[in-house]
Amino acid sequence: MTNAGLIIDPGWIHYGNYSYENGKELFQEIQGRGLTAVVAGSDMIAAGLIKEAARNGVKVPDQLSIIGIDGSIIDEIVTPELTTVSQDFFKMGTASVDNLLDDDQSLFIPTKIVERASVKDLN
Numbered sequence: 094m095t096n097a098g099l100i101i102d103p104g105w106i107h108y109g110n111y112s113y114e115n116g117k118e119l120f121q122e123i124q125g126r127g128l129t130a131v132v133a134g135s136d137m138i139a140a141g142l143i144k145e146a147a148r149n150g151v152k153v154p155d156q157l158s159i160i161g162i163d164g165s166i167i168d169e170i171v172t173p174e175l176t177t178v179s180q181d182f183f184k185m186g187t188a189s190v191d192n193l194l195d196d197d198q199s200l201f202i203p204t205k206i207v208e209r210a211s212v213k214d215l216n
Contacts, residue, residue, distance in 0.1 A: 116141020129157060136161035140171045154213040164207060173210035180204050
């Protein structure tokens with residue numbers, strides 16, 4: 094964001110425990126701030142955000158776009174289906190073990206964005 098000339102407000106960053114309940118609590122914290130999009134630290138947080146948004150009459154993605162990070166099965170269970178940054182957990186585990194055995198190895202695991210219905214199309 095900094096490279097794009099955007100100012101990062103520290104108030105935009107929330108810390109939690111990556112749980113569904115944390116997502117529901119986060120929605121209550123951010124409600125009324127005029128946000129139009131949230132990138133959650135996990136798919137479970139995003140699922141909690143979606144659930145709490147619906148419970149409060151906020152339409153995802155029309156009023157609030159939500160992106161998760163993981164690429165878990167929950168992405169296809171929630172409504173609307175969750176857009177996510179998908180990670181290969183098997184490769185992450187293998188690379189972690191390899192790194193423990195060889196300290197010189199870099200831990201870069203490619204990710205990909207899987208577009209579904211939780212993000213508003215602005216085109």
